[in-house]
Amino acid sequence: MDRELLEAALVARERAYAPYSKFLVGAAVRAASGKIYTGCNIENASYGLTVCAERNALFSAVGAGEREFTALCVVGDTEAPISPCGACRQVMAEFKVPRIILANLKGDMKEYTLEELLPYGFSL
């Protein structure tokens, strides 16, 4: 299951558009429906418009009608498993993603809960 999610994130990573940072990231989220949605980071010459892989995966799923998720996996070429940015953690919190699997290209994988990644996060 998690292996399939990681494979999907790795495939998505190959599609990253990161000509500025050259740092490719892939993400895959599994919806309660069982379907997997993927995303990669997409950069822009106006740097602040860049959107991370995790948000692209989640937004693609939500845009397809999904609201509930069972797990999200993100992968990058980092020494330790990649650590998602604060903005992406907040978006994961919005959709209450229960399991967040962080990985790197060496095959290191570590699972976290939302509470571990975003303690005392903002919500309405």
Ligand code: THU
């Ligand atoms: N990035 C992601 O896509 N996800 C992360 O978890 C960390 C950072 C992207 C944003 C930017 O395109 C590049 O990585 C360098 O920050």
